[in-house]
Amino acid sequence: MPYQLPNADLDLRERMYFPEVIRGVGIIMKQFFRNFFFGREKDPDILARDRSLSQNATLAYPEERVPYPPGYRGLHRLVPREDGRPRCVACYMCATICPAQCIYIEAGELPEDPIEKYPVKFVIDELRCIVCGFCVEACPKDAIRMDTGEHAPPSYTRSAQVWDETRLLRGPTVSYQYDPWLRRGSKSIPPEKLEEMRARAKPFPANATDEYAQTPGFSVRALAAEERERAKLPPKT
Amino acid sequence: MRRFFGMVLLAVSVPIAMTFLSRVVYQAVGWVEALATGAGAPPTYGAAIANVVVLMAGIVMTMGAALTVAERKWSAMIQNRIGPNRIRVFGQSAGGIFFLAADALKMLTKENIEPSQRSRVLYELAPMAAFAPSFVLFAVVPLGPPVDVIVAGVRHTVALQVANIDAGLLFIFGAASLAVYGTALAGWSSNNKFAILGGVRATSQMISYEVSLGLSLAGSMMAYQSLKLDDMVRAQGQLLWGGLPALGFFLQPVGLLVFFVSAFAETKRAPFDLPEGESEIVGYFVEYPGMKFGMMFLAEFIEVVVLAAITAAIFFGGWHPVFFEQTMREAVGAGSVWWASICAGAFLTKILLLCWLQLVIRWTLPRFRFDQIQKLCWKMRLPVTLGNVFLTAALILVDPSLELLALVGLAEIAAIVVVTAAVRRKAEGTVKPGAHTAAVAVGH
Numbered sequence: 225m226p227y228q229l230p231n232a233d234l235d236l237r238e239r240m241y242f243p244e245v246i247r248g249v250g251i252i253m254k255q256f257f258r259n260f261f262f263g264r265e266k267d268p269d270i271l272a273r274d275r276s277l278s279q280n281a282t283l284a285y286p287e288e289r290v291p292y293p294p295g296y297r298g299l300h301r302l303v304p305r306e307d308g309r310p311r312c313v314a315c316y317m318c319a320t321i322c323p324a325q326c327i328y329i330e331a332g333e334l335p336e337d338p339i340e341k342y343p344v345k346f347v348i349d350e351l352r353c354i355v356c357g358f359c360v361e362a363c364p365k366d367a368i369r370m371d372t373g374e375h376a377p378p379s380y381t382r383s384a385q386v387w388d389e390t391r392l393l394r395g396p397t398v399s400y401q402y403d404p405w406l407r408r409g410s411k412s413i414p415p416e417k418l419e420e421m422r423a424r425a426k427p428f429p430a431n432a433t434d435e436y437a438q439t440p441g442f443s444v445r446a447l448a449a450e451e452r453e454r455a456k457l458p459p460k461t
Numbered sequence: 462m463r464r465f466f467g468m469v470l471l472a473v474s475v476p477i478a479m480t481f482l483s484r485v486v487y488q489a490v491g492w493v494e495a496l497a498t499g500a501g502a503p504p505t506y507g508a509a510i511a512n513v514v515v516l517m518a519g520i521v522m523t524m525g526a527a528l529t530v531a532e533r534k535w536s537a538m539i540q541n542r543i544g545p546n547r548i549r550v551f552g553q554s555a556g557g558i559f560f561l562a563a564d565a566l567k568m569l570t571k572e573n574i575e576p577s578q579r580s581r582v583l584y585e586l587a588p589m590a591a592f593a594p595s596f597v598l599f600a601v602v603p604l605g606p607p608v609d610v611i612v613a614g615v616r617h618t619v620a621l622q623v624a625n626i627d628a629g630l631l632f633i634f635g636a637a638s639l640a641v642y643g644t645a646l647a648g649w650s651s652n653n654k655f656a657i658l659g660g661v662r663a664t665s666q667m668i669s670y671e672v673s674l675g676l677s678l679a680g681s682m683m684a685y686q687s688l689k690l691d692d693m694v695r696a697q698g699q700l701l702w703g704g705l706p707a708l709g710f711f712l713q714p715v716g717l718l719v720f721f722v723s724a725f726a727e728t729k730r731a732p733f734d735l736p737e738g739e740s741e742i743v744g745y746f747v748e749y750p751g752m753k754f755g756m757m758f759l760a761e762f763i764e765v766v767v768l769a770a771i772t773a774a775i776f777f778g779g780w781h782p783v784f785f786e787q788t789m790r791e792a793v794g795a796g797s798v799w800w801a802s803i804c805a806g807a808f809l810t811k812i813l814l815l816c817w818l819q820l821v822i823r824w825t826l827p828r829f830r831f832d833q834i835q836k837l838c839w840k841m842r843l844p845v846t847l848g849n850v851f852l853t854a855a856l857i858l859v860d861p862s863l864e865l866l867a868l869v870g871l872a873e874i875a876a877i878v879v880v881t882a883a884v885r886r887k888a889e890g891t892v893k894p895g896a897h898t899a900a901v902a903v904g905h
Contacts, residue, residue, distance in 0.1 A: 242718070243881040248825040249818075252539055256821060259538040263464040279541045 255279070267452065297357045297370040299377075300348055302392040306421045307413050310393050311367035311403075314343040318359035318368055326352035327359060336411035340404070346389040350376040366398060399425040475813065480806030483605060486515050487619060487798050487805070491610030494617045504618075512623040513600075521599050524812070525763035530560045532762075532820055539824050571751030576652050579748070583650035588749065588756035591643025594636045595728075595764035601629040602770045603691040605805030606780055608798055621805055622691060629690040630682060633771060634675050637727055640764070641667045644729075644736070647757065648745035659745035662831060663729060663736030669838040670726035676846040677719035680853035681775050684712050684863055690771075694779030698786075701867050706783055709776030712863055712870045714877065715849045717776045719842055724768040726834065728761055730819065732826035733834055741828075769815035773808060777815075782807035 237243055264280030265273040268288055273281070283290060292298060302310040314331035332344035353376075359368050372395060379385055399406065399421050405413060406422050413421070490511040497507020530545070534557050537544025548559040575584075605621030626632060641664050648660015682688060684707075685696040699707050710717055726733040737744040746754050773779060782789060782803055793800045829837070856866045 237880060237883065240880070242877070243883075245826065246877070246881045247884070249821055252821045252825050255541065256535065256539045259541060261465050261468045264543070280543070282542045284543065284546075 269452075292373050296373065297355050297360075298375050299350070299372045300353070300359070300368055300370050300387070300392055301372050301395045302343075302346060302389060303367050303369055303395065304393050304397045305405075306397045306399060306424060307417050309412075310343065310346070310389065311365050311398065312343050312346060312363075313365055313367070314341040314346075315364065317362040317364060321358045321362040322353075323356060323358065324352045324354045326350075334410075334412050340410060340412070343389055346392065348387050348392065350385045350387055351382060365403075366400070369395075371395075401425040401427050476806050476810045478806075479809040480802050482520075483621070483805030483809065484798065484802040486520075486621060487605065487608065487610055487802060488612075489515055490619050490621065491612045491617050494610075494619055495612040495615060498617065508617070508619050509623055512621060516604060516621060516623060517596065517599050520604075520809070521596070521763060521766055524766045524816075525759055526561055526565075527558070528762045528765060528816060529564060529759070530557050531816075533557065533560070535817065535820050536824060539821065565755075568752045568755035574748070574750045576748045578652040580650040580652075583646045584748075587643055587647035587650055588753045588760075589643075590646055591640065591757045592760040592763075594639040594643070595760050595767060598633060598636045598764070598767045599770060600624045601626060601632050601690050602767070602774055603694050603779060604770075604808055605801050606695075608801035609796065610798055620691070621801075625689065625691055628688055629693075630678055630688045634671070637674060638668075638671055640727070641671075643757070643760070644745055647749065651745075651748035653748050655743035656745050656747050659736055659743055659747070663745050666729065666733065666736060666831075666834055667727055669835060670723045670842075673719055673838060673842040673846050674723040674727060676843070676850060677716045677723060678775065679846075679850045680713045680716045681709055683850075683853055683857055684709075684866060690774050690779070694774055694781070697778045698781050701862075701864050705867065706778060706781060706786075707863055707867065708778045708781075708783065710778075711874070712866050713776065713849070713853065714870050714873045715845060716853075717772070719846050719849070720776070721772060723838075723842070724772065725819065725822070726838070728764040728768060730761065730765060731823040732829050735828060735831050735834065765816055765819055766812060769812045769819065770808075772815055773811035777811050780804035780808040 259278050259280055262277040264278050264282060266284075266288060267273045268283065268290055270281050270283065270290070302312055305311055314329050316329055316331075319325075319327040319329050326349045328345065328347040328349075329343050330345040331341045334340055334342055355370070357370055360370055376385060376387075401407070401422070403425065404410075406418065406425055409415075409418060490508050493511035494505075494507040497510070498504065534544040545557045545560050546554040548554065548557070548563055550559055600623040603620065603622040603625070607618050607620035609616040610619045611617075644663040644667065645660055648656045648658075648663065651657075681693065685693045687693055687696065693709075697707050697709065701707050701711075705711060729736050735742065737746070746757050749757065777783075789803055790800055793803065852869070853866065856869055857863070859865055
């Protein structure tokens with residue numbers, strides 16, 4: 225045993241049982257009165273709740289949610305560029321590596337640009353998805369992420385869980401300076417838009433960083449602060 | 462803060478609401494009595510019928526049904542969670558009270574599964590046999606003192622007690638014994654070996670605890686020199702040493718403890734709920750679907766209410782509002798209906814508090830094993846009860862005014878309090894060093 229348990233026999237007072245039972249009843253009564261007279265705090269950050277009055281640790285689910293941690297693999301999203309198109313070049317890496325084979329891509333050529341492809345159809349069946357995150361790791365263009373911070377919302381029909389590119393294209397835009405369409409210019413992006421995107425693009429990082437954690441709004445405390453804002457509660461220190 | 466004051470207000474308004482409810486009940490019973498005597502019935506018949514309808518079918522059934530919901534809410538409050546709150550009417554969950562309708566609807570609309578080889582008559586009879594005795598136990602409980610209610614200028618003496626028979630306590634023992642039939646029949650008639658085993662467990666537990674149930678009240682019978690519950694309640698109003706009301710709590714604390722625990726075991730309520738077990742062990746009602754199970758389930762809650770009522774009547778002063786009794790009686794007028802309503806309201810509040818206490822005890826203790834239940838009854842409870850009977854008899858013989866008994870009772874309470882509070886904190890380093898090094902040597 226890593227630590228020693230005090231496994232002493234019951235002494236006479238404990239063998240009578242009723243003193244300890246009465247003490248137990250007192251403890252239960254105390255818990256009852258604490259929860260009876262004081263309501264629970266509605267802070268989504270449960271650990272930050274004040275436990276001196278009511279120790280209720282419940283969240284009323286769908287109205288109050290626990291914010292998911294950074295790196296949570298949730299609902300997929302196709303990461304957009306600043307010009308509104310997806311970063312995806314339909315290279316089929318994600319579809320190939322997906323263990324559940326839930327991604328269906330149809331590639332199409334851009335009319336002005338003979339080099340780049342774009343996904344004409346990009347369909348993910350969220351019911352087949354096993355939420356492994358391989359597609360995110362496989363993508364060379366950081367075009368698919370699972371950082372939406374929510375899970376696939378439940379629905380009454382199976383067809384509602386088949387997400388196509390119009391539903392998947394959402395979230396903050398991402399650009400890097402080494403993106404091919406920025407480096408060599410792309411005929412499908414107008415020149416002034418290109419300059420703007422180049423100005424906003426992130427440089428190539430010197431060492432590998434966790435991109436998700438850099439995405440703003442991704443600390444649990446920050447998300448809890450946002451939810452508290454939404455529920456208009458007083459701020460915690 | 463808002464909730465604090467709201468809940469304090471709620472807690473204070475409960476006795477007041479009960480008082481007004483009792484006022485209405487007294488008036489209603491008086492009207493029916495007036496109608497009945499006008500139609501030629503003997504003096505208390507109409508009042509008895511009205512009492513049956515209003516008290517038993519109204520108050521007890523409502524309390525029992527509300528207790529099914531209240532149990533879930535109060536259990537949640539004990540366990541730091543919310544409890545059922547998702548049925549909302551106009552956006553308000555109102556403490557979960559609408560779950561009553563949901564539970565009732567659920568039980569009524571369930572499919573009626575009938576095992577094929579069951580004994581038909583006994584199978585149908587068992588829920589009724591389980592329900593009726595617990596329900597009927599309430600007939601002798603004196604909810605309110607007899608008082609003159611004036612209906613259309615005529616005085617009628619009305620008491621909120623269904624039947625004031627001379628053998629009040631004996632009736633209670635008899636009805637509690639009858640309650641065994643329901644569980645035995647339910648287990649036997651289901652054509653299911655596990656149900657029979659569950660029924661036998663339940664029956665033997667109930668029969669064992671009836672012995673201590675009866676004997677624990679023998680001391681109170683001697684102290685108040687009557688079997689009628691109404692006389693017992695009245696006798697608890699007498700003041701010892703000019704100030705202390707002769708409550709059963711002071712005179713017979715051991716009797717109270719034994720009776721309360723035996724009542725738990727009679728109702729098969731946790732921690733004595735091995736027979737029903739709730740998804741851990743097959744109970745005696747495993748073949749009962751829908752409302753048949755609902756009857757037995759409700760019977761358990763009604764028995765909780767009724768045994769709380771009997772405990773309040775015998776040990777906590779019944780309808781005496783123990784605090785500020787003299788001032789309230791002088792303020793309202795000793796013979797008026799409002800004084801009687803205050804008394805009945807106090808009784809109803811005591812019933813609520815004792816139901817709450819039973820619920821709290823449910824969550825304090827883990828379930829007892831069957832041999833522990835029986836050992837507790839026959840080896841611990843019975844000798845204690847017999848000792849209490851002898852001691853009480855000796856003390857009453859020595860001092861017929863109950864002062865010596867009260868002194869000994871207070872001494873017993875003080876002893877219990879002292880023993881409960883004398884918790885010795887064991888130091889962490891009481892382990893023998895040899896054992897520790899041996900464990901370390903084995904571990905590596």
